[in-house]
Amino acid sequence: MELLVPLGRISDWQIADLSREVNCSMAFGQDNLLKMIDIQLLTTPLDTLGCISFVQSDDSGGIDVFIGTVRNATKGKPVLRLEFEAYEPMAVAEMRKIAEQAIQKFGVKRIAIHHRSGILEIGEAAVVIAVSAPHRAAAFDACRYCIDTLKETVPIWKKEIFEDGEVWVAAHP
Amino acid sequence: MELLVPLGRISDWQIADLSREVNCSMAFGQDNLLKMIDIQLLTTPLDTLGCISFVQSDDSGGIDVFIGTVRNATKGKPVLRLEFEAYEPMAVAEMRKIAEQAIQKFGVKRIAIHHRSGILEIGEAAVVIAVSAPHRAAAFDACRYCIDTLKETVPIWKKEIFEDGEVWVAAHP
Amino acid sequence: MKISLLSFGIAKEITGQRFLEVEIPASASVKALRAMLVERFPRLSSLSSVRLAVNGEYATEDLTLKENDEVAIIPPVSGG
Amino acid sequence: MKISLLSFGIAKEITGQRFLEVEIPASASVKALRAMLVERFPRLSSLSSVRLAVNGEYATEDLTLKENDEVAIIPPVSGG
Numbered sequence: 001m002e003l004l005v006p007l008g009r010i011s012d013w014q015i016a017d018l019s020r021e022v023n024c025s026m027a028f029g030q031d032n033l034l035k036m037i038d039i040q041l042l043t044t045p046l047d048t049l050g051c052i053s054f055v056q057s058d059d060s061g062g063i064d065v066f067i068g069t070v071r072n073a074t075k076g077k078p079v080l081r082l083e084f085e086a087y088e089p090m091a092v093a094e095m096r097k098i099a100e101q102a103i104q105k106f107g108v109k110r111i112a113i114h115h116r117s118g119i120l121e122i123g124e125a126a127v128v129i130a131v132s133a134p135h136r137a138a139a140f141d142a143c144r145y146c147i148d149t150l151k152e153t154v155p156i157w158k159k160e161i162f163e164d165g166e167v168w169v170a171a172h173p
Numbered sequence: 174m175e176l177l178v179p180l181g182r183i184s185d186w187q188i189a190d191l192s193r194e195v196n197c198s199m200a201f202g203q204d205n206l207l208k209m210i211d212i213q214l215l216t217t218p219l220d221t222l223g224c225i226s227f228v229q230s231d232d233s234g235g236i237d238v239f240i241g242t243v244r245n246a247t248k249g250k251p252v253l254r255l256e257f258e259a260y261e262p263m264a265v266a267e268m269r270k271i272a273e274q275a276i277q278k279f280g281v282k283r284i285a286i287h288h289r290s291g292i293l294e295i296g297e298a299a300v301v302i303a304v305s306a307p308h309r310a311a312a313f314d315a316c317r318y319c320i321d322t323l324k325e326t327v328p329i330w331k332k333e334i335f336e337d338g339e340v341w342v343a344a345h346p
Numbered sequence: 347m348k349i350s351l352l353s354f355g356i357a358k359e360i361t362g363q364r365f366l367e368v369e370i371p372a373s374a375s376v377k378a379l380r381a382m383l384v385e386r387f388p389r390l391s392s393l394s395s396v397r398l399a400v401n402g403e404y405a406t407e408d409l410t411l412k413e414n415d416e417v418a419i420i421p422p423v424s425g426g
Numbered sequence: 427m428k429i430s431l432l433s434f435g436i437a438k439e440i441t442g443q444r445f446l447e448v449e450i451p452a453s454a455s456v457k458a459l460r461a462m463l464v465e466r467f468p469r470l471s472s473l474s475s476v477r478l479a480v481n482g483e484y485a486t487e488d489l490t491l492k493e494n495d496e497v498a499i500i501p502p503v504s505g506g
Contacts, residue, residue, distance in 0.1 A: 049222055058245040058295050064316075065238040066309065068506045072231040084505070087434050087498055090482040091505070115505060122231050127506045136239065140317050143237075147309060147506055155479070155498070156505030157435030169504035171436040173474045241426045257425070260354050260418055263402040264425070288425060300426045320426055328399070328418070329425030330355030342424035344356040346394045 037099045038112040041092055046125045051112035055132035060109045062136035064143040068127040070120050074169075080161045082120045087155035091115070094154045098146050106142035108133040113146060115156060126158075210272045211285040214265055219298045224285035228305035233282050235309035237316040241300040243293050253334045255293045260328035264288070267327045271319050279315035281306040286319060288329060299331075347372045349379075349411060352418040357396070360389045361419065370411065376400065377407040379417065394422045427452045429459075429491060432498040437476070440469045441499070450491065456480065457487040459497065474502045 038054045048067060055063055070082050099111040112130045120126055129146045133139040158169045211227045221240060228236055243255050272284040285303045293299055302319045306312040331342045351368045353361040370379060376398050384390050397420040398405050404420070411417070431448045433441040450459060456478050464470050477500040478485050484500075491497070 048225060052221060052240065056242060056296060061242060061244040063238075063240040063242060065236075065240070066313070067225065067236040067238070068309070069229060069234060069236060069305075071234040071307070085435055085438075086505070087432065087479070087482075087500070090479060090498065093482055123229060132242075134244070136241070136317075136320060140239070140313065144313050151503070151506045153484075153503065154505045155434065155500050155503055157501065158504040159435070168436040168439075168501070170502040171473055171504075258355055258358075259425070260352065260399070260402075260420070263399060263418065266402055324423070324426045326404075326423065327425045328354065328420050328423055330421065331424040332355070341356040341359075341421070343422040344393055344424075 036103060036110045037096060038110075038114075039092055039095045039099065040112075040114045041086055041088055041095075041117055042114060043116070043118045046114045046116060046128045048125065048128050048130075051114055051128045051130040054112045055110040055130045057109055057132060059134065060132035060139075061134055062139040063130060063132045064136070064139040065131075066127070066129045066143050066147050067125050068147070070122050070124050070126060072122045074160055077162060079122065080163065081122065082126070083159040083161065083166075084115075084117045084120065084126065085157045085159070086115070086117045088117075090155050095150065098149045098153070101149070102131065102142040102145050105145065106133065106138045108138050108142040111142070111146065113150070115150075115154075117156070209276060209283045210269060211283075211287075212265055212268045212272065213285075213287045214259055214261055214268075214290055215287060216289070216291045219287045219289060219301045221298065221301050221303075224287055224301045224303040227285045228283040228303045230282055230305060232307065233305035234307055235312040236303060236305045237309070237312040238304075239300070239302045239316050239320050240298050241320070243295050243297050243299060245295045247333055250335060252295065253336065254295065255299070256332040256334065256339075257288075257290045257293065257299065258330045258332070259288070259290045261290075263328050268323065271322045271326070274322070275304065275315040275318050278318065279306065279311045281311050281315040284315070284319065286323070288323075288327075290329070347411075347413040349414065350416045352416065354418065355421050355424075356393060357390065357419040357421045360387050372413075374411050375407065376405045376409045376411065376417075379411060380407070383419065390419070396421060427491075427493040429494065430496045432496065434498065435501050435504075436473060437470065437499040437501045440467050452493075454491050455487065456485045456489045456491065456497075459491060460487070463499065470499070476501060 073079055095113045099113055102111055109132045114128045116126050129143055131139045131143040160167050160169055246252055268286045272286055275284055282305045287301045289299050302316055304312045304316040333340050333342055349368050349370060351366040353364055358364050390396055399418040399420055400409060401416050429448050429450060431446040433444055438444050470476050479498040479500055480489060481496050
């Protein structure tokens with residue numbers, strides 16, 4: 001088994017600049033092939049109304065929107081700000097998968113998922129998910145599915161900055 | 174039993190102008206006593222971002238927003254526009270009750286419920302409900318509770334205007 | 347005694363008026379008023395439901411009405 | 427053979443670099459790479475979970491790696 005490969009083989013670490021590769025898809029924008037889905041990973045403040053406008057359609061009767069905002073405390077300890085890091089191309093691809101699954105599972109019309117990266121202040125929106133559907137139950141279910149799944153599968157990491165240190169959220173048991 | 178009261182006693186119908194009484198509370202605005210709740214019944218387009226801003230607070234981590242929009246068809250039949258009629262003071266009072274119940278049941282922080290009255294075109298928002306909570310599950314549950322209950326108890330009536338007539342929604346079995 | 351009667355939506359089309367002043371027997375119950383209304387406006391029976399609100403609150407059938415009460419005929423609501 | 431290794435969040439702090447080029451045996455599996463990584467960076471074992479993604483997709487343990495694959499160390503995600 002390769003498990004026994006000598007450690008020396010993996011010791012030849014080199015540093016390289018990957019910023020080119022991982023930053024190229026910071027903003028995918030509207031998908032031309034699939035007008036039902038708008039996925040964006042942005043370093044600028046999220047446009048909630050833009051997400052709502054994207055999903056609104058005359059054959060939809062209900063829109064559900066989830067906005068995840070930066071809270072001022074975690075377990076009673078004051079948080080100064082958050083920092084989000086993303087594996088950008090994979091994060092965008094995983095968000096797109098979630099939107100496609102939601103459309104298939106719940107029969108919803110359109111979905112916008114916008115996520116921030118970089119430094120966020122208290123109260124700012126980290127994520128906006130908007131879903132439109134002919135009837136409201138599907139919109140609620142799909143929106144909840146999107147945020148629940150996003151928090152499990154999308155490669156984005158949140159560091160909480162406290163007065164006395166920093167913690168990567170959920171990293172340790 | 175009063176059931177047997179002669180019909181003649183109820184025949185003395187008179188017409189009066191009640192517009193003063195029923196229109197005085199068209200816009201209640203922010204409640205000074207209870208800063209957690211904002212209920213409004215409006216003849217002007219609803220301000221979704223205003224609802225979101227009202228509920229946002231630095232100790233909330235999640236906001237759920239439901240927007241009910243006017244669909245262009247009902248059971249395949251094209252709808253030209255909608256007309257909403259409300260028993261205004263009672264509608265506002267019932268929406269406030271729903272918000273108070275939601276705060277009590279789900280421990281959410283703030284709730285805004287804005288409802289339109291009058292004539293609405295296709296695509297316009299008839300209702301916006303925004304709910305903030307420390308965690309997202311409560312925000313989703315409370316928002317859904319609000320719209321589900323609103324549709325059962327709040328004295329507002331919707332008339333669908335078709336090419337060939339008008340129908341009060343849900344009036345008949 | 348005199349009460350105010352408000353009609354909304356389809357109920358307004360059935361009674362013909364949003365607002366009416368009505369003379370009913372003193373101490374009539376909501377149930378009694380409902381019976382009178384249905385007899386006077388038989389088309390109310392065709393609705394999926396008719397609730398009555400007194401002074402802005404949904405009323406139970408056994409509530410006793412008072413002079414100048416504002417009673418609203420609430421056909422099936424359809425807001426949202 | 428050579429692969430690219432990306433580290434994010436707490437994993438970047440453990441490996442010391444966001445990007446590394448790594449020489450591993452030809453046809454090594456994801457499982458084998460994981461074992462090598464844990465041995466080289468024991469603190470990875472302290473994390474709640476470590477998933478490996480190959481070329482932008484979560485990989486199963488039995489996947490065979492190829493020359494120039496981009497492997498990402500995915501510690502517990504915390505977006506949203």
